[in-house]
Amino acid sequence: MSLKVEERMGEEGLCSKEDILLYQGETAPLPNGIPTYTVQILNTCAGSCAVGVIHVRCGWFSSARLINPRVFRRLSFDDCLVNDGAAIAPGGSVSFQYANSFPYPLSVASGAC
Secondary structure (H helix, E strand, C coil), rough: CCCCCCHCCCCCCCCCCCHEEEEEEEEEEEEECCCCEEEECCCCCCCCCEEEEEEEEEECCCCCCCCCCCEEEEEECCEEEEECCCEEEECEEEEEEEECCCCCCCCCEEEEE
């Protein structure tokens, strides 16, 4: 059950998958010309709820640029883990850059309050 932000205000620990936003945009390419993309994952919970164990649908995600596996890593096909499973505080975010010839269609699959 998803609650409206107004209904969550001040209620401890209530959050939903809709509180996790994922933005992706193209950035300057690597020196060898491979396109790069910046990804930002935000916890927009209006209360005091931290969101963790965030999984992202990511296909066969790979990158020509090294990504810290504690920030983002593929566990299996279409399942990537954010922030090593640790919680992101309300209003907080995690970001990383990857390089590939095309952008992956990333989307939030799940998270836990």
